[in-house]
Amino acid sequence: MKIALIGYGKMGHEIEKIARERGHEIVCIIDMDEEEKFDSSEFKGAEVAIEFTSPESALRNYRQAFAAGIPVVSGTTGWLAHLDEIKEACGKNGKTFFYASNFSLGVNIFFALNKYLAGLMNHYPGYDVRMEETHHIHKLDAPSGTAITLAEGILANIDRKEGWALDNDALDKDTLRIDAFREGEVPGIHSVIYESDADLIRITHDAKNRKGFALGAVLAAEFTKGKKGFLTMEDLLDFTR
Ligand SMILES: NC(=O)C1=CN([C@@H]2O[C@H](COP(=O)(O)OP(=O)(O)OC[C@H]3O[C@@H](n4cnc5c(N)ncnc54)[C@H](OP(=O)(O)O)[C@@H]3O)[C@@H](O)[C@H]2O)C=CC1
Numbered sequence: 071m072k073i074a075l076i077g078y079g080k081m082g083h084e085i086e087k088i089a090r091e092r093g094h095e096i097v098c099i100i101d102m103d104e105e106e107k108f109d110s111s112e113f114k115g116a117e118v119a120i121e122f123t124s125p126e127s128a129l130r131n132y133r134q135a136f137a138a139g140i141p142v143v144s145g146t147t148g149w150l151a152h153l154d155e156i157k158e159a160c161g162k163n164g165k166t167f168f169y170a171s172n173f174s175l176g177v178n179i180f181f182a183l184n185k186y187l188a189g190l191m192n193h194y195p196g197y198d199v200r201m202e203e204t205h206h207i208h209k210l211d212a213p214s215g216t217a218i219t220l221a222e223g224i225l226a227n228i229d230r231k232e233g234w235a236l237d238n239d240a241l242d243k244d245t246l247r248i249d250a251f252r253e254g255e256v257p258g259i260h261s262v263i264y265e266s267d268a269d270l271i272r273i274t275h276d277a278k279n280r281k282g283f284a285l286g287a288v289l290a291a292e293f294t295k296g297k298k299g300f301l302t303m304e305d306l307l308d309f310t311r
Pocket residue numbers: 076077078079080081082100101102103104122123124125127128131144145146147148170171172173174283
């Protein structure tokens with residue numbers, strides 16, 4: 071496939087490597103302050119654009135790629151306040167957009183496990199639930215996109231929790247507390263913790279590197295080919311087996 075990369079940082083480089091290993095061609099790379107490239111024949115010749123930039127630039131990038139008629143696969147976090155606009159572009163205007171807060175297979179299995187455990191814990195109010203996430207010091211958003219997806223999985227299944235909040239803001243016992251830590255070069259650790267007077271159950275996903283995120287994004291790009299609409303990892307992965 072002919073792939074354009076929007077954002078050439080940690081993820082852009084990792085995706086380039088895996089995409090080339092899988093036989094794809096990187097036809098255009100657009101990094102910071104290179105907006106003129108959205109009008110280039112190289113960008114317009116791409117079959118899909120993979121976007122990993124920053125919370126404040128993502129939406130503008132999506133609009134520019136859509137204007138050029140290029141489907142987008144994006145993993146950028148922290149822009150979801152604008153999700154409705156993107157869904158509308160996919161619905162009414164026939165655009166193609168694949169989004170995941172986390173593209174790794176392991177995290178998506180962890181998401182399924184999290185929902186299952188939350189459903190079980192709904193029947194056991196003696197357990198309180200909280201979450202922790204740890205990432206590298208360069209991360210711009212908190213909590214992480216993955217933590218928000220995990221929180222949504224818990225809130226959809228546990229009646230006694232009504233919303234999430236960061237750190238000490240979560241004083242209300244009905245609110246799901248998320249602690250976000252920034253340390254060194256940690257690729258990403260997420261834990262969901264259930265605690266009762268008697269014991270503690272912790273489930274954790276610990277990314278060893280960025281390979282899983284990057285492979286998932288390239289698999290999503292391959293999956294996107296020829297499709298229309300708003301796509302997610304639930305379309306790509308079949309956990310019903
Ligand atoms: N969904 C998932 O599986 C994953 C999601 N992420 C998310 O992806 C995003 C990027 O992560 P990561 O690669 O680690 O971050 P980096 O900061 O390493 O890379 C981002 C790159 O995008 C560039 N950039 C910033 N603004 C623009 C713009 N308007 N147009 C083009 N390029 C731009 C940056 O340039 P400059 O450095 O000059 O600012 C930088 O080169 C984050 O939101 C992160 O949370 C990360 C890993 C996995």
